[in-house]
């Protein structure tokens with residue numbers, strides 16, 4: 001399995017198994033062309049991207065999803081409970097206590113007002129854990145807290161994509177902001193139980209899974 005990381009307001013990942021590709025998160029609004037260009041540099045045919053999975057509904061992750069759906073017909077996968085964020089980024093209240101979380105929340109609100117995501121209709125809606133639904137051997141685990149519809153994705157070869165449930169800014173940490181703090185804490189415990197070798201974050205560089213929970 002090959003992984004390309006594209007910095008696009010959040011990390012956009014392209015997972016490749018031979019000629020078949022899976023995109024995880026779509027970056028912030030207006031990032032479509034940058035992501036497209038990086039794919040071209042890696043000689044990825046956009047038409048061979050089977051799905052775009054959104055780890056959650058924050059606009060820095062879903063912002064350019066419509067671009068890929070419209071231009072290439074890539075089906076979009078999202079959890080039922082974050083669909084409300086597509087047309088209203090403020091439909092879920094965010095809370096933070098740490099200064100970094102407060103700063104992200106404040107900056108995020110301004111950015112979402114100025115540059116909201118383009119609307120789209122999801123093609124596949126997740127409500128329960130799913131294994132190999134997308135045909136990559138992946139398991140999608142709904143784990144609410146950061147948002148109501150946050151999901152993490154694991155692969156049998158040990159890659160774990162956590163979205164924003166954990167963030168790697170200065171060091172790997174629980175999300176600095178949340179919709180439901182108790183649910184987030186429960187979800188982090190669940191993430192720590194998942195079989196994984198490497199953790200890929202929505203923000204920041206990957207780390208060995210052993211770094212979490214210390």
Ligand SMILES: [Zn+2]
Nearest residue numbers: 056058146164
């Ligand atoms: Zn987020």
